[in-house]
Amino acid sequence: MALTKVRLGGFEPQYVGRRNIIINGGMQVAQRGTSFSLSGTADTFITDRFLISNSDTGAWTASQSTDAPTGFSNSLKMDCTTADTSPTFLTLMTRFEGQDLQHLKKGTSSAEKTTLSFFVKSNKTGTYIAELRDIDNNRTIGKAYTISSADTWEQKIITFDGDTTGAFGNDNGNSLTVQFYLAVGSVYNSGTLATSWGSRVNANTAVGQVNLADSTDNEWYITGVQLEVGSAATPFEHRSFGEELALCQRYYHILKRGVSDSSTPIMSGLDVGSQARGICPFPVSMRVNPSVGYSALSHLAVYSSGGSQAPSAISNAGTNETRTMMRLTADFTSGTTGDGILMQINGTAGSAYIDFDAEL
Numbered sequence: 001m002a003l004t005k006v007r008l009g010g011f012e013p014q015y016v017g018r019r020n021i022i023i024n025g026g027m028q029v030a031q032r033g034t035s036f037s038l039s040g041t042a043d044t045f046i047t048d049r050f051l052i053s054n055s056d057t058g059a060w061t062a063s064q065s066t067d068a069p070t071g072f073s074n075s076l077k078m079d080c081t082t083a084d085t086s087p088t089f090l091t092l093m094t095r096f097e098g099q100d101l102q103h104l105k106k107g108t109s110s111a112e113k114t115t116l117s118f119f120v121k122s123n124k125t126g127t128y129i130a131e132l133r134d135i136d137n138n139r140t141i142g143k144a145y146t147i148s149s150a151d152t153w154e155q156k157i158i159t160f161d162g163d164t165t166g167a168f169g170n171d172n173g174n175s176l177t178v179q180f181y182l183a184v185g186s187v188y189n190s191g192t193l194a195t196s197w198g199s200r201v202n203a204n205t206a207v208g209q210v211n212l213a214d215s216t217d218n219e220w221y222i223t224g225v226q227l228e229v230g231s232a233a234t235p236f237e238h239r240s241f242g243e244e245l246a247l248c249q250r251y252y253h254i255l256k257r258g259v260s261d262s263s264t265p266i267m268s269g270l271d272v273g274s275q276a277r278g279i280c281p282f283p284v285s286m287r288v289n290p291s292v293g294y295s296a297l298s299h300l301a302v303y304s305s306g307g308s309q310a311p312s313a314i315s316n317a318g319t320n321e322t323r324t325m326m327r328l329t330a331d332f333t334s335g336t337t338g339d340g341i342l343m344q345i346n347g348t349a350g351s352a353y354i355d356f357d358a359e360l
Helices: 241-249
Strands: 004-006 014-016 035-038 041-045 051-055 059-065 075-082 089-097 114-122 126-134 139-147 154-160 174-184 219-229 252-256 264-271 275-281 291-294 300-304 307-309 313-319 325-331 340-345 353-357
Touching: 035 041, 051 059, 114 126, 114 139, 126 154, 139 154, 174 219, 241 252, 252 264, 264 325, 275 340, 291 313
Parallel strands: none
Antiparallel strands: 004 014, 035 059, 041 051, 051 089, 059 075, 075 219, 089 174, 114 154, 114 219, 126 139, 126 174, 252 353, 264 275, 264 340, 275 325, 291 353, 300 307, 300 340, 313 325
């Protein structure tokens, strides 16, 4: 939807229409949990849609924090727990489907400028790098920003030129990432920062970036992340928690046994002898046919023929074309063909779960 500035009577102009391309920029939604220990080489989602990519750069506690600037309830916090004075790379990123980016007109003579704005705080002052990376065409552009005052929330605004080369795919694949660098080694900072669009060269990616990993005293917070069309930042587009959650559930959905519930139903269906089959609906249409995960098979139970047992395997037997539901199958050792079944989460309240992953 186009951005329109409207003045009514003597009131100040109001911006109407969806502006923020970022999902969960206020870090409200954290379906997977609120605190994670990170080390070694791993990609880990912290708050929904925001992924930490770590390549043997120190150790960290990454969390959803309640330390936030006025008007926000949450932020994403990185806390260094093991220092590293020779980092490889550490970055926070969020990814976008190409079909959601067509209005940027990338790859045409009318390519739009975009503006990235966010609130950031750290005890580690100095230069940091933010990057747009075109995955479809291996192109990139980066800009530096400066944390000027230690332990103080500051808003940063960065405008990127439009790119007239290389269109985004009009599909549900990963076409663009926004990356916030936190630490890099010489592989990524030995050249000249690529402040104009061009083919990605590692050495030009994060030149000048401070090393957030150089002390266990270091912390870094971010929230209010907004990416919008144009050369000016508008006020952060606050969405309700329910709307933000629904946008996140396109990519990831989790069912947990509630703290006050004796169990949480997953599906009902039919016993076919050694396999339970049923329909598991999703709250929103998922991006692709999701993979299925769980805390432990022993936390799940299939009820059939008057008894119950933990399944020996769980699998996705197919999702309908609109990705709104899944035919879930659960293997178990005995049953009576034709009987009805119910599958539930019976494990430890608050930690037993089954999840569905359709992330980019």
